[in-house]
Structures are given as C-alpha cells and as structure tokens.
Amino acid sequence: MQYTPVFRRLGVVLLAATLFLSSCSRFPIDTGEKENASSSASDWIAYMLESQTDFLGCRIGGEDFSLRAVEREVTQSETEAADVYAITETDTETGLRFVTTLTAFRAHDALEIVSTITHTGQDKSPVLSELRAADIRLPIPGREGITLKTARGCLATGVDDDYDFGEIRQPMGVGGTYTYAPEGGRSCDGAWPYFDLVGSEGGAVVAVGWTGQWEAAFSPVPGGVRLQAGQQYFNSYLLPGESVTTPSVTVLFYRGFSEEGRNDFRQLVLDAYTPANVKDESFLFPVSFAFVTPFRKEEAIPRVKSFKEDGYDDLCAWLDAGWYGNNPLDWSSQVGNWYPNPETFGENGIRELSDTVHDMGYRFILWFEPERAQANSEAAKNRSLFYEHEGSGGLLLRLDTEEGYEWMWNLLSDAIENYGMDIYRQDFNLRPLEYWSEHDEPDRVGLSENRYINNLYRLMDALLEKHPHLVIDNCASGGRRLDIAMMKRCISLFRTDYSCLQTCDPQGVQYHTQSLLSWLPLHGSAIWGDQLNDFYTCVSTVSSGVVISSGNRLATDMTLALQPYYRGDYYSLLTPTYDNVSHQAWELYDPEKEEGFVVALARPKTEAGKLTLTLKGLDPDKTYSLTVYDSSVRLAKGSGKELMEEGFSVHLKPREAQLLMIRAVEGEGEAK
Template sequence: MSVMVQENTGLFHLQSAGMSYMIQIVDGYPLHVYWGGRLRHRDSMDDLLIHTPAKAGLDRLPQEYPQYGSGDFRNPAYQAELEDGTRITELRYDGYRIIEGKPSLPGLPAVYTEDESEAETLELDLKDAYSGLKVVLSYTVYANRNVITRSARLSNGGDKSLRLRRALSASVDFSGKSDLEMVYLSGAWAREANMVRRPIHQGETRIDSKRGMSSHQFNPFAALVTSETTENHGEAYGFSLVYSGSFEAGAEVDSFGSTRFSMGLNSFDFAWLLSPGESFQTPEAVMVYSGQGLGGMSRTYHRLYRTRLCRGKYRDEERPILVNNWEATYFDFNADKLVSIAEEGARLGIELFVLDDGWFGTRDSDNSSLGDWYEDRRKLPGGLADVAQRVNEQGLKFGLWFEPEMISPDSELYRKHPDWCLHVPGRRRSEARWQLVLDYTRKEVRDYIYDSLSAIFTSVPVAYVKWDMNRALTEIGSAALPPERQAETAHRYVLGLYELLERITTAFPHILFESCSSGGGRFDPGMLHYMPQTWTSDNTDAVERLKIQYGTSLVYPVSAIGAHVSAVPNHQVGRMTPLEFRGDVAMSGNFGYELDLTKFTDEEKEIVRRQVSAYKEIRGLVQQGDLYRLKSPFRGNESAWMIVSEDKEEAIVYYFQVMAVPNPPLRSLRLDGLNPELEYEVQAGNGKEMSTHGGDRLMQLGLPLAYEQKDYQSGWFRLRAVTL
C-alpha cells in the first residue's frame, strides 16, 4: 500500500520504497506536512501534525494548492475570475479517493504504469461553495521509485461561467527552509542546457518561457538543493513539467523563512473560459526526491522517462546508427549525391540514411515551400520512393526530415489558405526564418498535415522521421476561436500538436520519430512521450557538446540524446577537433554522423568503421544503462561520465580533456556505481590495453589515466565483471 490515510487526523501519507510525502487537512485546507526520505507509518503521527489552526492566518501555513485573496499573500497555484468580475475563491476539502495504478490525463502526455501494482493515486476533492469551482488534486506515488506526479483538474460546478487566469500543476511549501539553492538549465540556440546553480533569497527566483514552446532559454525543470548537496550526496527535490509550451517555475521565499516552489502553465497571457459543466486539466509535474545528490535524482528521472514516459517499438530497442546529409549538402543535392553518401555509409556499417531539409516543394533555401509536402522532382526525378529504394538496396533504412508545424508565405499552401497560420487580424505577421506557424488549434489544419505525411509514409518505406520546429509563436491568435477564447490559443496549439502526434505515431508505430526544435528548443518530457529521442542541439562541435549533453543529462536519459559527428572546421564555431574526439563525444548518446562520408580519406573511413563497430557492441548499455557523472565540463578542462548496467556487471567510462596541460601530475579517475565486491576487467576502447581492478579500488582510488601532450584528448573504457 502506497497511500495511507488517518481519518481521525486528516493525514494522508504517500510512501514509496525510499520516500514519504504527507498532506494534512486542517480546517478544510490541505496543508503540506512533509516531503523527504521514507518515514515509517505509525498509528500515532502527532509529532508531524500541524496544530496551528487556519484562523491563525493562511500566510503562515504550508499549503498544497494555495489561493489568493483569503489571507495568503504568496503566489497562488490558481486564480479564477467570476462572471461578476471578482477574483476571490476559497477551495475547501470535500473528500478523497484512492485509485490503484495511475489514470491517464485526457489530451495530455504523462508518465504511466504497465501494471496497476506499480503505483497508487490519491485524488483530493476541493470545492468553492460560492462559485461552484471544483478542483481535483491528483497525486500518484510509485511504490519502487522516489517519484510523485501531480496535476489538477478544475471544473465549473456552478451555473455561471468563470475564467481561469492561473492554473498551475504543483505547489509545494517547504516550511522553515530558506537556505536552499535552485538548479536549472538555461542557454540559447546552439548553447543549450547550461547548468545554473544559485542560492535563493527572500523574494522570487523564477524561470519561464513565453515563446509557446519550452524553449532553448530555459528547460521546464528545476531542482531545489541544500548548500551541501553535491553530485553524490545530500538532498535534491526535482520538478519536471510534462509539457511542450509556455511554462513557469519558481521559488518564493517569504518573510517567515519558508520556500514555496510552484510549476505549471505560464500564467502570462493565459486565460481559459469554463462554462458550466466544463473542466480544465493541467499538465503533469513529475517530482523526484533524492537523498543521494543530483546524480540520484537524475537516475530516477532517467529510469522513469526511459521506461514509463517514452512508448512504442523503440522504447526498449537499440537505436540505429545514422548518417544525415544536412551538413554534407544543405539544400544543394540530387538523388545520386544522396545515394553516394548512403553507399559509403553502408560500407562503413551505418544502418540508416536520413534525408534532411530541401526535398519538397521548390525548397532551395529557407525562404519557401514549408507546407508543400510533396517531393521536388527537379532534385529527385524518381521521387522519394526511388531514393528510398536505392538506399534500401545498400542495406540502409531510409529516414526523412519534416517541419510540419510551419508554413512559408512563399508556398502553395499559404496562397490557398492564408488564414491557416497563427495571426491577429490587422496586425503584421512577423516571420522568423521566412516562415509562419500553422494554427494547430484548427482540426482542418491538423488533418491536412496528417493526410500529407500519411500519403508519404504509405508510399515510401520511411523508417525514421526528424520532426523539426524552428521558431517560437508570435501573433498568437486564431481565426477559428471567438474573442473570449483568444487567450486560450497558445495552450490549444499544444493540445492540437499532441492530438496530431498521438494520431500519427499510433498509425505508424514502425517509424522512429525524433523531435527537434532548432536543436534543443523543445527538449521536454511532453515530446518524449511521442518521440523517444530528441536532436539535442544544432551545435555539433564536440567541445560544446560536452556541456550540452552533460547538462541535458540532469533530467533526460542518454537514450533521448541525439549526438552526431560532424565535419571540421565545425560549422557552428569553426573549431578543429580530431575525429576520435568527436566520435567519443557522440558515442555518449544516440550515435550518428552529419557530414559527407564520400570526402573522407581512407584513414578517416577506417576510424569511422571502428567507431561504428564499437558502438554496435556497447549501444545497448549506453542507451539503457544508469548514468553517473564524474567530472563536470562546467568546472574545468576535464569531463567524464560513465554508464553502468542494472546488474553492475558492465560499465562504459568516457573521459575528455579539452586542452593540453604543461607538466601534468599523475592522474586517475574515480568511478561510481560499481559493485565494490566485484573484480572488473578494464579494456580501453581502442582494444590495446587491459587490466583488472576491484570495484572498491576503482571507486575509492580511481582508474589510472595515461596522458598525451596534445589538445582534445579523449578515451573510453569498457568494464566487465570477471571471476578470479
């Protein structure tokens, strides 16, 4: 039993194998009692109970779904505007239910269970007697994971319309904890997922996106930690939003030394009209507790998202090694050129060829044809089917790039349906990359995209799709919505996207979908529910990727991280790095190449052949193992991480040094996650070195490292448990 109830005290105890979360009903208000390491449930829990009555002031009480206007002056979790213009509601407890397993969220992605015994769900009913507003707070606790998911369903049970102005997914009050630090991921295009850690003080520390997408600037994730928390030690409280649109997350420290953390849809420019009988479902917030530092938190997220968020054929299957033609040709290609790259890839052991942008309409640059999803017969005289067949004949599968959410003003689709883009009548339609955003709130638009893509998928043997989205939302309005619902457009866009993704991935389960948004602009759990991997960044420079992939791993599993070897000088920063270094970085994720293989020398081709062969041996472990971060690229010249099998019988260790060091000291790398009782045979990735070490020694003393006097050193090691 994961949810225990004490009726006499109003206490709800949600318990997993290593965590407890407690709620108490006091004077009709659900209050937050505890979240942390596992506590035994006892008949008497008086030492934990809140005895302060609500009449003492809501501003002093730790609440589960706080409101504004009745004495709590901190940020509320929700706000509703009534038909008379007032904005005062007061939710009070109205009952509860315990459900075995985890119900799905209508129209929204969420983590799930495969067996009802994995989790239990507590639903708390709240009601505002005056307006008829009802809220169901949903808490799912997994029995064997330190995870709680939270969401809210707001319903209008009255006889008059009301308008939601704020509807967050989760709010947690940490009583008396004002000395916390907030960890989050920030950046921009081509430099995503920079790890930021800073103390929070009285006032607010906030991250958000107003871009209609989760954004390059901030990922929909944050963690609260203590000042003593490290990668391996101390407490971490993680919050991750399963959503792909505008969001907000933040910590507010009040004058009494308590911290309120809240997360959900961005309240800026948001409103949702609820007519009598209508409901609104918030996205899901996934909350993780770790007593083993940030690393323990990350591994909990990785296992959950890899196995209970991602779905479909490729969730547990090894991902193919691909070559993408984008940086090899950009828009300048023909069928023969594409097939020549595939032929070379086949000789090197590559398994999938991906045709990127430029194959449709009259697409010779960024400024046309989005929306015209039919092949360009100038470049491809035999069409896509001909290219796919020729690629398949080389023994490679065929993949294809799309940007289905966009429309070019210079396109047949726009000339026929100029009202199909997001726009506001009488206002200019601001373009980015010479494109506008299709109005996915409209069913006819989604149907057009579904029919266009389906026609290709049923006539061409497409095994992989890269689904791109290259700009944020502007002029967020819909010609299909009435005036009173225009502020719903951004969220309805995301709901429309999810509806289309559910439909198309269900219809074509054999296709491996990879999401992309100019790289990592929409690397979020919502997209992972439909597409099990994401193009992590448009920046393919190996040195920059050390930080990008390391930061991304704070929340997302290696199986979700797309990583390619590209040409030098690098197209984003102009850096020259060795092919071995580029390969080792990319082999830390879903491995592939994005360059012209036909231009490689025989020596370079032999290096690629070895990389491909090696990755095929280790990719099952890389993509499905447990990640341990050893050295942070944000702190110095070195980076290192390792991936360990669940039974701890195998491991892969990666090590990188960016610049050479004069007169270096002897070095060793302390490992993690191994069984201290086992002996491990350690073999260098080049196969030339082998030694045996105890797991205890590798974790306490470290793995000795050789040193070469050169920039951009890298290497990887394979560990296997042996019997002496």
C-alpha cells in the same frame, strides 16, 4: 480506496497547512531499501489527500480556489506500473469541475500531477487566473540550506550555444522566490524545464511537462520548498462544455546525494517518459548518415547502396530539409510546399529512396516542419489555417483549431505511409508565443496556447497509435522542445544546432554531453567531414546516437559499442566546463550488467601530465578491470572500493582522449 469528503472550507485548509509545515521533517520517509523507496511519494500523497490539500492552484473570479466550497471525491485505480488517484472537485457555485490525476510510479519515488478543468455550468464561467498545475510544498530533507539546480536550455545559435544545457546553481535564500520561464513559447528556449532541489540529506527533481510557455517558481518554506508551476499566461473564462488541460508536473524524491537522485530520474525517464517502442534496449538509437540539401535521387540511391557494400549493417538514411518545394538551395523559404522537389526527387523519388533504404535493411528518416509555412506556399493558400505575425519567420499553423489539427494529421499520416517513413523528424523554427497572444480574445488569454499544445500531444499520440512502428524525432531549432511531455512521445537525434556550425568545436560538444546526460539518458549529436577520422572528436561527440556525413568505422563502431551504457547511470568525474585548458572526464555504468565506460580528455591547451580519477557507482566488494577501448590493453584493475577511493591514473597529452571500458571480473583477467 475512495475518499469522499463533500465540502472543503477555510478551516480545513489552514489545518492542512499547519499539519504540512509541522511534518515536513518526516517526508520523504527513508525506508533504507531502494525497492521500497516509492513509499515516500505514496505516503506524501496519502497525507495530502487525508488533509484535503489541493495540488493545483488558481483563482476563480479573483477568489482563491482553496477558499471556495466544492464537492470532492477521490478514487484510486492501478496500472501495471503505477497507482493512479483521480481527485474530482466541482465548484458548487459555478459548475467548474477540476479533475486532478496523480500517478504514483511504484518503481520510483515519484509522482506526476496533471489537471483537466471542465465547465459544466449553463453560462460562461468566471475568469480562471493564476492557474498553476502544481502549487505544492515539497519536503526537502536536511537542516542546511537548499540549492536549486537547473540548466540554461538552448541558447542563441551561433552566439552563445557553446553553453547549451550548461548547469545553473542557485542557493535559495529565505524569503526569496526563484522564477524560471523560456522565451517565445518553446519549452527549452533559454530555460530548462527540469530542476533539482538539493538539500543536505536528499532532495527532489522536478520536471514541467509543457511544450509551450511554462513558468516555475520556487520559494523556501520551513522544511522544504513551495513549488508553483504551470502555463505562464492563462487568464480566461470557459464556455459551457469547454475544457482545458494543464501542464504536467513530475516530482521525484530522493535520499542522499544529488547524483543519486538524477540517476533515479534518468531511469524514471526511461521507464515512464520514453516512447514504448524505444524504451526497450533492443531499440537501436540511430547511427544515421545525412543527406543535406541539395541532394538528388540519382545521388542518394547509389550512396545508400555503397554503405551496404562497405559492410554497414544497421544505419538510418536521413533526408533532411530541402527535399520539398521548388528551391532546394533555400529550404526555409519552401516550408508549406509539402511536395517533392521536381528537380531533385520528382514525383516518386522519395518513395524510391525509402524502398532502397529498406532493401538494404536500413531505416528511413524524413524531415518536416508542418507547424510553419511561408506566406506564398501551397499550404498558406488556405489562410484560415494559419496565424500571421508581422516581421516573423513565417505563418503559424492554427493547431489550436480542429481544422488545423485535421490538416496536420492528414499531411503527416499520409506522408508516413506514402514515403515509407520509419522515423518522422519534426522541426519547429518559430517562436509561437506572440502569435498565440495576438490572437487570444479578451478574457481568453492563454486559451490558444493551451489548445495548441494539447492538440500537438493528441496528434503525436494518434500518429503513434496508427503507425505503431513509427518513431518521432523531436527537433525545434535544435533542442528547444526537450520537456518531459515531449520526450514521452519522441526522441532527440540532434540535441542542438551547435553541431550545424563551422564554429562548433569538440569542447562545446563535450560540455553539452556532460550537462544533458545528467538529466536525460538518450539523445544524439553529429560529426562531419574530416572530424570523423579524429579520435579526440569522436570520443567527444558520440552519444546514444550520432549523425555522420560519410562512411566511417571509427564513429559508427564506437557509437554502437557504447550505446547500451547510456541507459545506465551517469557520473561527472570532473566538473563540466567549457574551455580549452581543463581536463574533463565522465562515466556511464550499468550496475545490472556490471559494465560501462569512462571518457577522459585533455583539452587543446592543457599541459601534458597524469590525471587521477575516482570512479563511482561500483560494488565496493567486486573486482573490476579498465581496458583501453577496442583493444585488450588493461590500464587498471582493482576492487570497486579501491577504484572509488584511490582511483586510477591516465597520462594525457594536449588534445588527447582516452576511452576505457569498465567490466567486473572474476579472477585475474577472467571476464565474468
């Protein structure tokens, strides 16, 4: 298919807006069949293309892009999983070429929007400002008000991070605009780049794919919501031949309840925004034992062997910060000294450790923080590689330059090969926004950030291509870079630094689990020391992966048993809260396997008694049993209809956990 209207003028734009507002009530279309649900997004795209409505927004020299004359061409192609539309619009006066790529995912009612702008003229372009990767009106079905749901992101470590990822609900009043952005240039620092626009009959989940400083604004309009999202600060001209690429914006439409839309979004994340070598269920999300600084080769190698001798078959050995430089007791002061510490590992110690790990049949994880360096480090001797910022926590790599890109590529690609890394753990303990803004030239605001973030994606893609076995673990002072563009390339083994602290408690971890699972299916947490022997803590903490400090069957076996179900559907059975007095419960259920599990918890100051829970997502006509984890004791049995309407009861004492396995059965006690 090819659309080829040559010029767009104001009358066409006004007509498109009129058509949209009159048609919001009929988009998305309810097909009644989930497998055909993608026609809603496809129909919406077709409508937008036929009406020549732009997906992005910006100003060129102060004039709205939608008012300018452009040459326009639309082409369509296909991939295995999606229909792809390329909209090319060339501004006839300036030579600025806008290529907007729409990817419509066939298995989901969803699309992704991203644009690249290239200057094809002979002189520098007018200033591009108010650049939004998406400036669109989303149809939200229903006649009642719309509620915007998002989350807090990662909060201040040791201050209020008990509430990391906690849900925010904002009723949207007519005439209001609701704007969200992170702090300091990391995508999940104090904000969350995922949103759920909930109408009375359906809604839309929105994800901003930008690992820097994004902004998203939502304004109610007749029949839906206007979305404006992109890089928060951009006000720059382009030189001849220069290009910039916007953040991506992903939109998933859904009918019915928010929970159904979120579960479809979780499946979209697994299908389209999870690394290729991770999305398959055969990939085991790591159960890792961590070596925390200071740790010596002479201690690490026997410890690895001891895990194997104790019968652990599939683990990851995780060497975290502190293995490099000259002071293993102060890991942060040594970033930029990317050579093994001569005292703890010596010249070949890292490779000796990884070889031992592989001999045991395990995987090896190694920590780096290549984007940051201390001023007195080996890397910082080449000052042209780094940005400085007074009073900061170090220097920032100039990843926006080709020199910075090549340095980071050589460092990491060589280390992956030389150290035998299976999982590369990338940390980032710096707020980069002020570095970028201080070094932007006049009328080039946002250009440093744009090049930096796109080079970060380019580098990760290149690493994964050259080292196809590699998995990248995404850390940034915990979970401050969990946007969808990063999750497409990485996993998160340590979703928040809350688990590093002695003040960490199981109730906070429960809250993180409940909140984060409603958006993202795969992420890890940690259990340390004596907590490994505590059933309540283990049930509270295990996720699709877990980090442990010592050998423990309870935590590892529980994680491995529950792992497959995190790829299924997630349901909060009680409203998530952070406190010491409530009950909490959640469910993960795989409708294809017809299996899952339920977590039920009484927090420390809860009164003992009976808790009745109703399940979700079951087939009402099938029979299910609920058995106590790691036993044959059946707690309940009933039809899906009975378990979803009447429920079942558990008796819990204060600070007690119950873990129940769900399974469809045929006949009395006979497993299907």
